[in-house]
């Protein structure tokens with residue numbers, strides 16, 4: 001299957017704070033993604049709680065939501081053939097320690113919680129997450 005897809009990417013607070021926004025966007029472009037829409041925002045904790053609702057029962061949920069709302073983030077709609085899977089590969093594993101060489105999390109991630117980027121994990125979730133940030 002090779003369909004043009006869209007996925008949601010977030011440059012998380014730890015990366016924005018270290019001024020990595022431009023570098024990370026260049027990695028997406030270099031890897032064939034088009035940035036269809038983007039905005040730099042700071043969200044409220046209750047919005048982060050909605051966004052990460054699937055993790056509601058996890059022990060790290062509260063810290064995760066505090067963290068995502070702790071500073072500016074850059075949210076982007078990325079487009080490419082097989083964008084969802086391709087972005088997950090480019091991001092690398094959740095824990096930067098396990099992320100493969102050349103991945104964004106390997107290069108920039110600080111820890112499992114401060115792992116620099118978010119990416120949708122399925123086509124269905126990509127649609128929901130894009131709507132969450134860009135439907136107005």
Ligand code: IDP
Pocket residue numbers: 055060064093094112113114115117118119121
């Ligand atoms: P993903 O971002 O690779 O899709 P998820 O399992 O969906 O990983 O977790 C969402 C986010 O929650 C991760 O990116 C990371 O910031 C945080 N997280 C995941 N697992 C842990 C953990 O064990 N401790 C602390 N934070 C975690």
Ligand code: MG
Pocket residue numbers: 119121
């Ligand atoms: Mg996830």
